Amino acid sequence: MNYQLRREKLRASLDQAEIGQVLIQNLDNIYYFSGFNALVTSRPMGLVISREKACLIVPIVAADSARKEAGDMDIAVYYEHPVGEQAEIGFYASLAKTLATGTQGGNIGVEAGKFSLDNLKILNELGLQPQDISRHLQQLRAIKEPEELDAIRTAARYVDYCVEKSVAEIRQGISEVEIDRAGVCALNKQTAADLPGASVACFSMSLSGAARSVMLHASSGGRKIRPGDAVVLCRQVAINGYWAQCDRTVFLGKPTPEQLKYFSLVQAAHAAAVEIIRQGIIASQIDQVIRAVYEKAGVAKYFLHRSGSGFGIGTTEIPHLSFDSKDLINGNMALVIQPALYIPGVGGFRYSDTVFVKDGGNEIISRFPKDINTMAVTSNTPD
Template sequence: MNTKKRIQALRERMENQEIEVSIVMNFENQYYFSGLKALTYSRPIVLVIDKQETALIVPSLEEEHSKEKANVDRLYVYHETKLRAEEGRSHLEHLAGIMRKYPAGTKVGIEFSSFPVKLERLLEEQGFQLVNLDQPIAEMRYIKDQEEIDLITESGRLVSLAVESSIGNVKAGMTEMEFDQFGTNALFTEVARKHPNATLDYFAMSPSGLARTNMPHVFSNTRKLEEQDILIHSRQVGLNGYRAECERTFFIGQPTERQKELFHLVLEAQLAALDFIKVGVTAKEVNEVARKIFEKGGVEEYMNHRTGHGIGIGLHEEPSLRYDNDLVLQEGMVFCVEPGLYIPDVGGFRHSDTVVLTKKGTNLITHYPNDLESLIIGDRVGKLSK
């Protein structure tokens, strides 16, 4: 991970805005700039970047982890044990010490969207001018370098493998969570085989039935799958911090005629958006391609989210493929394309695939059949033995 190059790019943006020092609190941005990704963030971690030096403030239980993973110039450690309390008991003590060298009036870059109000008020009380870094950092993360793209592409292969394994083993009578475990087991086995010492982020959501598929973001539960069920199987996989996504809507047994009609509309919208998205078009134009198909089909009112989103370190990243985003898409951007419809008493419908934009064209990196015939699992229906 070339954090030095990223730090230099941030410093150039800081210089343009006359920012002397930046304080990064968002954990995704901390990983992006330092290489450190903690398991939990109940104890604050602070990344400080000025023109000469980078510093990381961490709790003592992350000290050894930070020494191994964090690419920073200086490490400050605070403690919650009596024996070492005098070395610093909170992140605030170390941050206050670092900030003393900057005079009142100094411009300090922070992320307005994720910076704690408590810290903001402390800095303002000391006379610092706060400048919003949300957009500059987001723009840096828009464009993935080749190392990031390679990881995302492999995550695309892994997430496709997991989707294939779960759908390939589905039966009426199993729970949503039991259904998920087939893909998860396949994922763990493959990562252990091919990527020793790698880190893995993942989630699976498989809402089933008419009511639950109308809730786009719900985790799998112990509802048992039934014959004639509709399911949206959604997965993300992140290898060494970089993610890809694949989702499919499918049926256990024959769908109704209305469900078939809506399935085809969603597939048409997704394929049209995937065909259109490329370097040089705007984000809102991609959204419009899908929206027009729903409008023509008389179902636009059931389109309750954007056509897609960026992906990388985060589950959802900018840029967003929204109706109001004029951003021109560039080489190195990565998107999940996922127009959806959610209709009461009929079901929810959504496919998602991950694409990488290149000058030579759009590279689809997730692969699983998306046609209706492949996604009617009628001949595999059968109650589990009791």
């Protein structure tokens, strides 16, 4: 990844708005422009990009990692223990010193969602006027570079593997958390062998039965799988900071006619979305075709969230595939499409895939099968 080129593009794009420097505090954006993949902690961090240079402000606990991953820029370290008069104690002291060396007065780009009153006080003292550039940063990240697409494709290969190993463990009497553990342990073992030195992260959720599989967001628990259950598997895997997602709904045993009905509807909605995804459409059109399938069947009220979003460094990026989205779909975007139904008393049915927008169409890069023969697990069901 060419982080310096990204910073140059940012500088050039903000010159027209007469923004002389930028303060970035969203960790995903910091990674995008610096290469520093920070761990989430209670300690604030910041990336200041001026016309002349870039400076990453980090706590002492992150200093070694920052120097290793973002070595092409200045690193300002702040402390939380007494180290002498020359050291900066605390983030805001270090931020004030860093900003004071940049453009005096004028406009500074900030992320409104990460901007605090403490930040505002410092900017006021330096005569800097904050301008929200959050949307602009999102737009820069939305269209992926070839290296980013390669990274997401790698993540998709391993998210498929995690799903595969999770499905293989589904049987009567196993708990949701044990299904999670099987997939995640297999993933960690395989990536350690294939990609030594890579950073690997995983989100895993397995919800089973009529009452739990309809939960949109929940933690896997100790409930044990029973014959006839639908099990919603949600898997997200990141390799070196780039994510891919694959969700599948698996049945222990032969699905009932009612389960098969909703399974087939979600599959049809998925196919309708894939059919229209291409550059030049509006994101809301993807949501519309999915909902149209459900409306025709009289079940649209059971689709309770948007149809997906952009994916990459973040697991929710623009474009947002919602009914009211005005985001334009462009080539080299990475999307996750998430058609689903949540039927009270019956269960949840969810199929998510990671998709690349390409010239003339799209490519589904999460490829674990979703046909009913694969999704109905019978080999592990007692006779």
